[in-house]
Amino acid sequence: xxxxxxxxxxxxxxxxxxxxxxxxxxxxxxxxxxxxxxxxxxxxxxxxxxxxxxxxxxxxxxxxxxxxxxxxxxxxxxxxxxxxxxxxxxxxxxxxxxxxxxxxxxxxxxxxxxxxxxxxxxxxxxxxxxxxxxxxxxxxxxxxxxxxxxxxxxxxxxxxxxxxxxxxxxxxxxxxxxxxxxxxxxxxxxxxxxxxxxxxxxxxxxxxxxxxxxxxxxxxxx
Amino acid sequence: xxxxxxxxxxxxxxxxxxxxxxxxxxxxxxxxxxxxxxxxxxxxxxxxxxxxxxxxxxxxxxxxxxxxxxxxxxxxxxxxxxxxxxxxxxxxxxxxxxxxxxxxxxxxxxxxxxxxxxxxxxxxxxxxxxxxxxxxxxxxxxxxxxxxxxxxxxxxxxxxxxxxxxxxxxxxxxxxxxxxxxxxxxxxxxxxxxxxxxxxxxxxxxxxxxxxxxxxxxxxxx
Numbered sequence: 478x479x480x481x482x483x484x485x486x487x488x489x490x491x492x493x494x495x496x497x498x499x500x501x502x503x504x505x506x507x508x509x510x511x512x513x514x515x516x517x518x519x520x521x522x523x524x525x526x527x528x529x530x531x532x533x534x535x536x537x538x539x540x541x542x543x544x545x546x547x548x549x550x551x552x553x554x555x556x557x558x559x560x561x562x563x564x565x566x567x568x569x570x571x572x573x574x575x576x577x578x579x580x581x582x583x584x585x586x587x588x589x590x591x592x593x594x595x596x597x598x599x600x601x602x603x604x605x606x607x608x609x610x611x612x613x614x615x616x617x618x619x620x621x622x623x624x625x626x627x628x629x630x631x632x633x634x635x636x637x638x639x640x641x642x643x644x645x646x647x648x649x650x651x652x653x654x655x656x657x658x659x660x661x662x663x664x665x666x667x668x669x670x671x672x673x674x675x676x677x678x679x680x681x682x683x684x685x686x687x688x689x690x691x692x693x694x695x696x697x698x699x
Numbered sequence: 700x701x702x703x704x705x706x707x708x709x710x711x712x713x714x715x716x717x718x719x720x721x722x723x724x725x726x727x728x729x730x731x732x733x734x735x736x737x738x739x740x741x742x743x744x745x746x747x748x749x750x751x752x753x754x755x756x757x758x759x760x761x762x763x764x765x766x767x768x769x770x771x772x773x774x775x776x777x778x779x780x781x782x783x784x785x786x787x788x789x790x791x792x793x794x795x796x797x798x799x800x801x802x803x804x805x806x807x808x809x810x811x812x813x814x815x816x817x818x819x820x821x822x823x824x825x826x827x828x829x830x831x832x833x834x835x836x837x838x839x840x841x842x843x844x845x846x847x848x849x850x851x852x853x854x855x856x857x858x859x860x861x862x863x864x865x866x867x868x869x870x871x872x873x874x875x876x877x878x879x880x881x882x883x884x885x886x887x888x889x890x891x892x893x894x895x896x897x898x899x900x901x902x903x904x905x906x907x908x909x910x911x912x913x914x915x916x917x918x919x920x921x
Contacts, residue, residue: 535839543838564828567835591821598820599813605824606786609831613789616765616838617757 481558483551483580489596501586507573513557514571520560522583526552529577533569533608545569546611547671555604558584586698611626614664627655628665630694632675636684643683651682704804705747705773711818729753729795729831735779736793742782744805748774751799755791755830767791768833769893777826781798783813836886849877850887852916854897858906865905873904 480499481487487495504527513531514521524531531548533556548554559565561584565569590597618625631654635644652662666682669675674690676683684690702721703709707728709717726749729735735753736743746753757776770776781787783806798838839849853876857866874884888904891897896912898905906912 533769535835537839562825562828564825564832566829566832567839591824592817595814595817595820598817599822602813602820602823602827603784603786604832605827607788609704609827609834610786611839612834613757616834617759617789687804 480580483527483553484600486594486596486600490590490594494590494594496521497586498582498590502580502582505579505581507577507579509573509575509577512570512572514554514569516570517570519557522581523558523587523679524548524554524571525580525582526550526554527578527580529579530574531571531577531579532574533571535569543615545615546608548576549671551574553604555601555608558581558582558587560584561588624655624657624665626663626694626696628662628669629674629690631655632682632684633687633690636687642685642687643681645681660690702802705775706822706861708816708818708822712812712816716812716816719808720804720812720829724802724804725867727801727803729801730793730800731797731799734792734794736776736791738790738792741779742806743779745809746770746776746778746793747802747804748772748776749800749802751801752796753799753801754796757791765837767837768830768854769796771893775826777823777830780804780809782806783810840850845885845887846879846883847915848918850884850891851896851912853877854906855909855912855916856905858909864907864909867903869902880899 480495480502484498490498505524507529513524526548528550531552531554533545533548534542535545536542536548554571555561556565556569557571559568577594581630587597591601592598628651631651632644635646636642648663648666649659651666652659655662664676666677672686672689674684674686676685702724706720712720727746729751735746747812748770750772753774753776755767755770755776756764757767758764776793778787778791781790785796809819811896813823852875853873854866857868858864870885870888871881873888874881877884888897889901892899894908894911896906896915898907898917
């Protein structure tokens with residue numbers, strides 16, 4: 478296991494810290510569909526995704542799931558080790574969407590590294606800020622409910638016009654059509670891609686789940 | 700200005716770091732209603748609230764405000780220095796709700812402290828986790844839309860029954876009435892208090908904004 482490939486702060490650790498970490502981590506395999514973390518009582522450790530895909534979500538009172546974000550190869554899940562930080566007062570559920578290989582770093586080992594090393598603590602800040610940004614973006618979507626359906630509607634309309642599932646459009650061009658900013662459209666297209674609704678390539682968008690795109694065009698992401 | 704009273708990591712700084720910080724901070728006064736930070740281009744620094752109250756909110760496409768959290772005395776606002784971290788990809792607006800005195804720590808000074816000191820970086824993690832928790836709680840409210848109106852309705856009903864604005868009820872008792880957990884009710888009551896709808900004292904709740912409570916009982920927090 479080449480931890481240095483997965484932990485950007487590796488170069489800034491002491492030999493001792495590297496050895497501790499190397500001895501503490503364990504590889505784990507999760508099967509597609511498996512719930513691997515559920516709520517704050519369950520403080521397994523940090524999951525570092527080697528291959529596969531994890532989904533983080535919450536449950537509403539009525540049992541409806543809301544996807545918060547997804548973790549792909551090299552992403553690290555902090556909230557499965559939420560006991561590390563006093564101020565984390567929410568629960569997420571984490572499941573493997575496909576067969577997933579991960580490395581688990583025990584919470585106490587990571588916590589003690591974080592207390593010793595500004596590089597580890599700083600990296601943890603960046604991780605949390607990324608997930609925070611994901612959630613803020615989602616909240617904005619929930620409040621605004623608009624760009625998602627407008628984008629889906631636009632892609633479907635162009636598909637009808639061109640008779641092809643692959644649209645040779647840049648994000649810039651799509652943004653211009655929607656009267657939106659390029660970055661905003663790029664972010665939404667990437668979200669569509671992680672939801673497996675489209676496949677993105679340089680200068681083109683391929684529609685891969687027409688049914689769900691129609692659904693979104695009519696309603697919204699939820 | 701006694702920085703040590705406001706910065707929990709003060710004791711773990713070197714003399715040099717303390718001196719740098721002491722020389723870099725500036726006191727600021729904000730008038731009630733003043734917008735003091737708006738969007739990510741504006742990277743003033745970290746605001747440490749000395750007295751008063753700041754409100755962090757976002758704007759929907761239709762210009763509707765959504766309050767994310769409030770900052771009271773000794774709270775620190777991280778996101779007014781969001782340029783410090785690459786992974787912060789969202790904007791908040793910050794305004795003074797009442798006349799507010801704050802200390803401003805320039806972003807670059809704080810960033811360099813964070814890079815040097817695991818204690819500063821660790822504290823920053825806790826700050827971010829607190830705000831993240833606030834936002835996750837709010838998201839849950841937006842998705843569930845229930846406890847807030849049920850709690851408001853319950854308080855108003857008891858007020859009618861007893862003929863008094865002050866209800867001698869513990870949070871436990873209120874939770875039992877609502878079929879909810881004590882912690883959940885406590886958190887909602889505290890939120891009501893920061894919204895100035897109620898005033899909490901040990902073993903009692905005083906209703907201070909009857910009109911808005913009626914509104915919430917009928918609709919929801921938004």
